Amino acid sequence: MNAGLRRDASNLIGSNVASIYYPSMSVSYNLRNQKFRLAYGESGRLPYPTDARTSYVMDGVSAYGPIVHPQYKGNPNIKPERMREIEFGSDWTIKNNHTLSLTLYAQYTTDAIIYEDLLSSDGWIGSMPNNVGKVRGYGLELNYNGTLWRQGDRHSLDVYANLNYQTNKVTNTGGRDITNYPNVIKEGYPVYAFYYHTVDGPSFNRDGSYNTKVGAIESSDYAYLGKPFPAVNGAFGFNLKLFKNFTLGTKWNYALGASIYNQSFYNVSGLGDNLKKRNDQLQALANATVGTPEYNQIADELAKSARFRANYIEKADFLRLSTLYLGYDLSTLARKWTQNVVNGMRFSFAIQNVFVITNYPGADPQVESNGGTRRQRGIGSLSRDITNAPHPRTYTATLSFTL
Secondary structure, three states: OEEEEEEEOOOOOOOOOOOEEEEEEEEEEEOOOEEEEEEEEEEEEOOOOOOOOOEEEEEEEEOOEEEEEEEEOOOOOOOOEEEEEEEEEEEEEEOOOEEEEEEEEEEEEEEEEEEEEOOHHHOOOOEEEEEEEEEEEEEEEEEEEEEEEEEOOOEEEEEEEEEEEEEEEEEEOOOOOEEEOOEEEOOOOOOOEEEEEEEEEEOEOOOOOEOOOOOEEEEEEEEEEEOOOOOEEEEEEEEEEEOOOEEEEEEEEEEEOOEEEOHHHHHHHOOOOOOHHHHHHHHHHHOOOOOOHHHHHHHHHHHOOOOOHHHHEEEOOEEEEEEEEEEEEOHHHHHHHHOOOOOEEEEEEEEEEEEEEEOOOOOOOOOOOOOOOOOOOOOOOOOEOOOOOOOOOEEEEEEEEEO
16 A cells, blocks of 8 residues: 655746645555556646736836736636546456456546636736636556467567557536637537537539539538547557577557547648649549539539538548567677677667558648647647658667677
């Protein structure tokens, strides 16, 4: 059994908040081939630097002194967002060759910082932060490690796999939505959900021809279009040893259920003839007869590639061969060649990011964005592919030795 208590103090929290305490506790119980775990812990995320302090901006000088106007209205009572997590898990050892672990967890965020608009009639512009938001999340983690085959110290096959499932829902925003469209923090939806107008269909001219200038008809209502976090993700792989000296290993990563706002394609679709998919559709439309089912079908496809945000919120499932590894132990030969001056030698060759299988049409389905970094006041941009570059493929050869 372990227990702890952490005390945090920072000049980023309100002046009326002296300090914050975060307790933690864990307990485990061991049986012969099984272990049970139970843990509880709390942590926090600090406010943005301007959340706690009211600031003014100098706007000139008058005969009576400097002229200032309000910039940000701080909240002297602002606290860090508090995250509580409780988890229960168990680990099993099966015949000393296999280990399996399962962890269930629940997360609760309270005092989430919500920015409430200020009245200009009070002399302020912008918004003021308050601790009113709440988020609830659940998940599980499943891990397996095992030796499927072994013959002495000459041959063996070890495998591993892990699976993570996660979901969350915003339960309280103080009665308002926090938007940076198409991302939104809205009650009843996942955090940073994609929420925007949908495309109802193509736009036609009076003569039945496709209206290339308008492109599509956008709905007046908003709809849920996906979330930036995968519902399921994980990794698996194996390590194979043959004839004592040769090794081969792989690592695969996967993710299911996430979406990305492909802002790169969205921008390109409105800049002349730079998007090949749309150009091919326009060429096919020019060769079809107005009013025919073929023409209308192509027009419908064009509506789905027109420059509307909903068209470019796209699924980002993937399976990636992240690592391919080859190795050979040259120790016996090295000792022979050097008359035991060199005791060990090993050659290895590895390729990172070998290939990726994905339904995402952009450069790479893994956009480097994790959200909630407090790099800007309010809600930031999450899972947006803005000129995102693909992950590089790297090759590494290593020759190591010991004396």
